[in-house]
Amino acid sequence: MKALKKTSSAGGTSGHRHVPERTCVACHEVKPKRELVRLVCGAGGVVEVDTLGRKPGRGAYLCHSPECWHKGVNKGKLEHALRSRLSAESRAGLMKFAGEIRDSEAASSRMGGVR
Ligand SMILES: [Zn+2]
Numbered sequence: 001m002k003a004l005k006k007t008s009s010a011g012g013t014s015g016h017r018h019v020p021e022r023t024c025v026a027c028h029e030v031k032p033k034r035e036l037v038r039l040v041c042g043a044g045g046v047v048e049v050d051t052l053g054r055k056p057g058r059g060a061y062l063c064h065s066p067e068c069w070h071k072g073v074n075k076g077k078l079e080h081a082l083r084s085r086l087s088a089e090s091r092a093g094l095m096k097f098a099g100e101i102r103d104s105e106a107a108s109s110r111m112g113g114v115r
Contacts (some may be wrong), residue, residue: 022061025081026068027056036061037101039072039094041082047090049097058082064105 020033038050040057050059060081072078073094079086082105086094 024063024065024068025060026062026071026075026077027065029063031063033061036063037097038039039078039082041084045084046084047078047086047094049094058084064101066098066102069101070092073098076097 021030022033022036022038023030024036033053038053038055038061039047039054039058040050042055042057042061046088048055060078062068062078072081073086073091083109092111
């Protein structure tokens with residue numbers, strides 16, 4: 001794992017091919033696309049996690065931070081980004097996914113308490 005320190009001026013890091021970057025709609029950090037999770041507002045206004053990145057529809061991205069998922073899902077960031085209302089069903093599905101991310105990310109350092 002590489003720990004990226006955020007420096008405001010992007011220096012001359014050589015050897016870096018162009019990596020597609022996306023912005024997390026909650027914290028607005030720009031990250032390589034594969035470090036973000038794509039969410040799509042599909043037909044019928046259902047917002048789903050698009051793990052393969054192939055679903056049609058308006059997309060938005062969230063990073064793996066549980067906080068961002070909370071902000072995105074519960075604080076309206078996603079609704080704003082997707083210009084769509086989140087149904088209770090969508091919300092539940094997304095929070096479930098968020099919980100799974102947290103579990104896999106926190107496999108080594110398990111911290112309970114947040115639900
Ligand atoms: Zn984020």
